[in-house]
Amino acid sequence: MNQPAPLSLPSQRARPPHRRFVTLRVIVALMLREMSTTYGRSALGYLWAILEPVLGIMLMTLIFSMAFRTPRLGTSFPLFFASGVLPFMAYMDISSKLAASLKFSSKLLFYPGVTFVDAMIARVLLNTMTQILISGLVFIGILVAYDVDVILDIPAIALGFFMALSVAVSVGTLNCYLLSLYPVWERVWAILNRPMFLISCILFTFETIPLPYRDWLWWNPLVHVVGQVRGGIYTTYDHSYVSPLYVFGLSSAMLAFGLLLLRRYHRDIVNI
Numbered sequence: 001m002n003q004p005a006p007l008s009l010p011s012q013r014a015r016p017p018h019r020r021f022v023t024l025r026v027i028v029a030l031m032l033r034e035m036s037t038t039y040g041r042s043a044l045g046y047l048w049a050i051l052e053p054v055l056g057i058m059l060m061t062l063i064f065s066m067a068f069r070t071p072r073l074g075t076s077f078p079l080f081f082a083s084g085v086l087p088f089m090a091y092m093d094i095s096s097k098l099a100a101s102l103k104f105s106s107k108l109l110f111y112p113g114v115t116f117v118d119a120m121i122a123r124v125l126l127n128t129m130t131q132i133l134i135s136g137l138v139f140i141g142i143l144v145a146y147d148v149d150v151i152l153d154i155p156a157i158a159l160g161f162f163m164a165l166s167v168a169v170s171v172g173t174l175n176c177y178l179l180s181l182y183p184v185w186e187r188v189w190a191i192l193n194r195p196m197f198l199i200s201c202i203l204f205t206f207e208t209i210p211l212p213y214r215d216w217l218w219w220n221p222l223v224h225v226v227g228q229v230r231g232g233i234y235t236t237y238d239h240s241y242v243s244p245l246y247v248f249g250l251s252s253a254m255l256a257f258g259l260l261l262l263r264r265y266h267r268d269i270v271n272i
């Protein structure tokens with residue numbers, strides 16, 4: 001008599017092969033996709049990303065050199081403005097790209113192997129590397145073209161850009177939630193963010209601001225970012241007002257809050 005085949009135990013069932021480094025492959029694929037769509041659409045590509053800050057620095061140099069003989073620090077207007085413009089632009093670019101990361105990769109997030117964290121990490125890594133490349137080329141170009149004699153403190157400059165990255169990631173993560181679910185926040189944020197260029201000590205130095213406005217501006221984390229970068233470029237500049245602890249503490253709090261909101265509502269954002 002034929003006996004029924006024994007039932008297979010759960011542990012004996014066929015299992016899908018283990019996929020190693022799946023997250024890393026997904027992130028790299030998302031980065032390559034953004035490189036081709038963002039910087040590969042025009043003939044200029046990455047060249048325009050470099051020309052944008054260069055043209056801005058040249059314009060400010062031309063305007064301020066006609067009104068003042070020397071900048072607030074050093075003798076080079078381009079280097080003074082670059083020390084403020086480049087970390088500020090890094091913050092603006094990374095935070096804005098991160099805020100739109102879920103919308104940019106919304107169709108890909110329906111695949112089980114792609115998570116919203118992958119999309120965010122890919123955008124942060126790509127745009128961080130882009131801003132580091134741009135800043136390095138612009139700084140080197142200014143030092144060579146204008147023959148500026150300075151002693152650079154590379155760790156101090158790196159700390160300043162890392163502070164800019166922390167602020168950008170925290171603001172971008174929080175805005176990723178707010179901009180996606182509340183369209184009116186885009187206009188509100190544009191209004192709030194518009195004066196940031198003027199109140200981040202890019203065109204002047206922190207100690208030249210009279211009290212009590214100086215104490216008010218101290219709470220702007222970008223003031224600390226710009227001050228830290230300038231402290232690494234100008235060895236005689238007193239940037240004791242800079243507090244990396246404040247910047248990293250504020251950024252960590254906003255990042256944690258933003259991630260909690262995205263973990264709860266990222267499906268709602270994708271399905272919009």
